[in-house]
Amino acid sequence: MYRAGTFISGESFVHRLDARLKLAAVVSLSVFIIWAKPLTILFMGGCLFCAVLSAKITLRTLGQAIKPLLFFIVLIFLAHALFSRNDGSFPGISASGMREGFVVTWRFLLLITAALLLTMTTMPAQIIAALKYFLRPLKHLRVPVDDIVVMIMLALRMMPFLLWQKDKIEKAQLARAYDWRRSSLKRRVGAFLSLIIALLLGLFRRADELALAMEARNYARGERSSFVVLKMKPADYRTAFVFAVMLLIFMALNYYLR
Amino acid sequence: MISLNNVHYRYEPEGIAALRGVSLEIKDGEYVALIGPNGCGKTTLIRHLNALLLPDKGSVEINGLDTKIAKHHTEIRSCVGMVFQNPDNQIIGMTVEEDVAFGPENLRLPAAKIKKRVAESLQRAGINDLATRNIENLSGGEKRLVAIAGVLAMNPRYIALDEPTAFLDPAAAARVLETMDNLHRAGVGIIHVTHKMEQAALAERVVVLNKGAVYLDATAAKVFAETKLLQQINLRLPQITQMLLKLKKSGLPVRTDIFDPDEAADYIGQLIKKK
Ligand SMILES: Nc1ncnc2c1ncn2[C@@H]1O[C@H](COP(=O)(O)OP(=O)(O)O)[C@@H](O)[C@H]1O
Ligand SMILES: [Mg+2]
Numbered sequence: 384m385y386r387a388g389t390f391i392s393g394e395s396f397v398h399r400l401d402a403r404l405k406l407a408a409v410v411s412l413s414v415f416i417i418w419a420k421p422l423t424i425l426f427m428g429g430c431l432f433c434a435v436l437s438a439k440i441t442l443r444t445l446g447q448a449i450k451p452l453l454f455f456i457v458l459i460f461l462a463h464a465l466f467s468r469n470d471g472s473f474p475g476i477s478a479s480g481m482r483e484g485f486v487v488t489w490r491f492l493l494l495i496t497a498a499l500l501l502t503m504t505t506m507p508a509q510i511i512a513a514l515k516y517f518l519r520p521l522k523h524l525r526v527p528v529d530d531i532v533v534m535i536m537l538a539l540r541m542m543p544f545l546l547w548q549k550d551k552i553e554k555a556q557l558a559r560a561y562d563w564r565r566s567s568l569k570r571r572v573g574a575f576l577s578l579i580i581a582l583l584l585g586l587f588r589r590a591d592e593l594a595l596a597m598e599a600r601n602y603a604r605g606e607r608s609s610f611v612v613l614k615m616k617p618a619d620y621r622t623a624f625v626f627a628v629m630l631l632i633f634m635a636l637n638y639y640l641r
Numbered sequence: 642m643i644s645l646n647n648v649h650y651r652y653e654p655e656g657i658a659a660l661r662g663v664s665l666e667i668k669d670g671e672y673v674a675l676i677g678p679n680g681c682g683k684t685t686l687i688r689h690l691n692a693l694l695l696p697d698k699g700s701v702e703i704n705g706l707d708t709k710i711a712k713h714h715t716e717i718r719s720c721v722g723m724v725f726q727n728p729d730n731q732i733i734g735m736t737v738e739e740d741v742a743f744g745p746e747n748l749r750l751p752a753a754k755i756k757k758r759v760a761e762s763l764q765r766a767g768i769n770d771l772a773t774r775n776i777e778n779l780s781g782g783e784k785r786l787v788a789i790a791g792v793l794a795m796n797p798r799y800i801a802l803d804e805p806t807a808f809l810d811p812a813a814a815a816r817v818l819e820t821m822d823n824l825h826r827a828g829v830g831i832i833h834v835t836h837k838m839e840q841a842a843l844a845e846r847v848v849v850l851n852k853g854a855v856y857l858d859a860t861a862a863k864v865f866a867e868t869k870l871l872q873q874i875n876l877r878l879p880q881i882t883q884m885l886l887k888l889k890k891s892g893l894p895v896r897t898d899i900f901d902p903d904e905a906a907d908y909i910g911q912l913i914k915k916k
Contacts, residue, residue, distance in 0.1 A: 536733065595688075599693055610742040610759060
């Protein structure tokens with residue numbers, strides 16, 4: 384079973400790029416996506432789309448990964464379409480509201496796609512190593528970079544467990560729905576709280592055991608090494624150059640477009 | 642050599658004692674099964690073997706290094722690997738490779754050396770084909786083998802495994818046991834915590850724990866011959882042995898020191914042919 388958004392092994396050009404380059408590109412692209420004018424990001428969408436295709440990611444896989452977020456996407460769109468107050472008709476559908484809704488939704492989609500392009504074509508260990516590389520200068524400021532990176536690793540690792548737990552809460556609530564409608568508010572709150580507490584206890588117990596397992600494998604706070612070797616190849620430098628040029632073109636475009 | 646000397650331990654100051662005076666020696670390369678009723682202290686005992694728990698009284702020494710001395714811990718934990726009961730609580734990486742590299746990374750080995758260790762460990766655990774797979778997409782049996790590989794990456798002399806076949810289907814369990822057997826043949830000492838008698842019979846030596854103390858400690862054949870003592874603490878013999886005992890009770894002159902179905906089949910086949 385493929386879990387949406389996780390690494391898909393492949394041999395494409397994008398797969399082979401240095402993880403640092405991809406991480407830097409996604410971060411700078413994200414800033415630009417948030418900041419640029421609507422017409423510019425329409426163009427950028429096209430370029431991002433080409434990148435997705437060159438990574439040999441099918442639209443179907445991309446769709447699968449975006450699907451869980453569909454609810455938010457629709458919500459964001461509706462919120463802007465209905466409650467945009469430009470022409471005073473509030474709330475209601477207006478041309479400017481619709482336009483704003485489209486733009487915001489488009490920005491959001493591009494952000495997700497950029498992030499997915501990174502996570503689908505880069506092994507988690509490589510992303511972590513790239514992150515560590517960029518955070519390394521902070522060591523001079525006594526920031527515990529190695530510890531932060533391990534914490535991020537653990538958070539990623541716990542994510543599926545949290546989602547699974549969330550599912551469990553929802554199912555349990557569904558199973559209780561019949562009783563809930565009949566019982567008093569106080570009892571409803573009580574039942575809900577006891578459920579949350581049980582789940583939190585499960586999480587803590589798990590975290591406890593994980594900490595012990597880490598200790599058993601000689602984990603100690605502070606400096607660690609990494610089995611990932613990041614190396615910029617000629618193709619990486621070429622791509623970095625092309626990317627920088629494209630970013631400049633986008634900026635120029637953004638300046639001249641309305 | 643692992644040596645426990647009159648080890649006492651309780652989790653809470655006023656709580657009941659989880660271990661009460663355990664003395665035990667395990668030699669290099671030995672294959673020991675640790676069995677006993679639920680809550681008898683098996684997990685507590687093996688967690689003393691790599692200084693995850695420290696005795697309240699008595700001492701644990703690994704190759705002469707006392708676990709109470711903190712500066713020995715890195716060496717002790719590299720020497721005795723620990724496979725936890727639930728692999729989901731042990732696996733830290735998102736991919737197999739990444740997880741197996743976790744231990745050597747903590748030892749700050751250089752990248753090339755870690756890669757070599759990861760490849761070797763995956764090979765020894767028989768899962769080279771899983772190297773780049775996502776942990777979330779693995780079966781329960783595969784996760785156990787990943788947990789074992791992660792421990793092997795530290796190059797341990799001993800591995801303690803806490804019920805490594807719990808919740809596995811028979812085929813997956815057999816694969817884990819086979820891996821353990823291969824490691825034993827390669828000279829790694831195995832401490833196998835289990836409540837399945839059939840599996841305990843695979844070990845060279847069986848230690849029975851009861852209420853935090855060593856109850857029996859001998860070869861599988863000798864331990865299983867103590868039917869009365871085992872019954873007293875509600876431990877059941879392997880089914881095939883139970884059957885042979887019943888045959889003997891009904892007056893047939895059969896051996897009762899057989900714990901393995903294949904061996905029993907051979908034996909009974911020969912008996913029938915002789916007639
Ligand atoms: N974290 C803990 N806190 C308090 N008591 C514990 C803890 N873990 C185990 N115990 C108690 O210690 C005893 C031995 O437990 P354990 O070693 O887990 O037994 P086993 O693995 O043989 O089933 C049991 O009585 C158990 O209730
Ligand atoms: Mg246990």
